[in-house]
Amino acid sequence: MTVVELGLRERKKAATRAALSRAAARLAVRRGVAAVTVEEIAAAAGVSPRTFHNYFPGKEEAIVAPLTDGAEAVIAGLRARPAGEPIWESLRRVVRDVLLPSGAGGGVDTETLALLRTVKADPSLVARQLCGLGEMQRRITEVIAGRTGTDPSRDLHPHLLAGAAGLALRTTVDLWADSGGTADLPALIDEAFERLRAGLPGP
Known part of the structure; x- marks a missing residue:
């Protein structure tokens, strides 16, 4: 298989995963998690249930995937930032x-x-989301270690940075969602990272 063919295959797989996760999320929002089946998700995405299970072990993982599949974008973004830029700013x-x-x-x-x-x-979805975010944090830790010249097998630093960044992301999004989407999400993100950079000073 050529490099071009491999690239096309990977893009097709990513598109199928995205279609399944979008279908699962929309069905869950519209009808409730308990009322959604794998067969319905697969049909909505135009694939078979067998294909569904090539991408997700169950419907819960597919439903939360739009919230947990951002690792690639974060990793690519970190690698694209200037090498001399402070890590908190990146x-x-x-x-x-x-x-x-x-x-x-x-x-x-x-x-x-x-x-x-x-x-x-839904507690079962919260659990799946946390598992997905944990895997994202592990991968981001490795990238941060490369940026900071630390060893993730021995040093706390990249783990703490990745964990704090993940907590900032989840907290700001939760606050924004709790406001019904009316809160200023960009301002919340900026405030969260500025507070972390400053060592969490008191209010």
């Missing part, structure tokens, strides 16, 4: 870019807001 900018793509205005889209509310109301 993390802040990357989180903003991932959460606020061009044209998103003051917040993420209404579908994501509805999905966040659905996930928060």
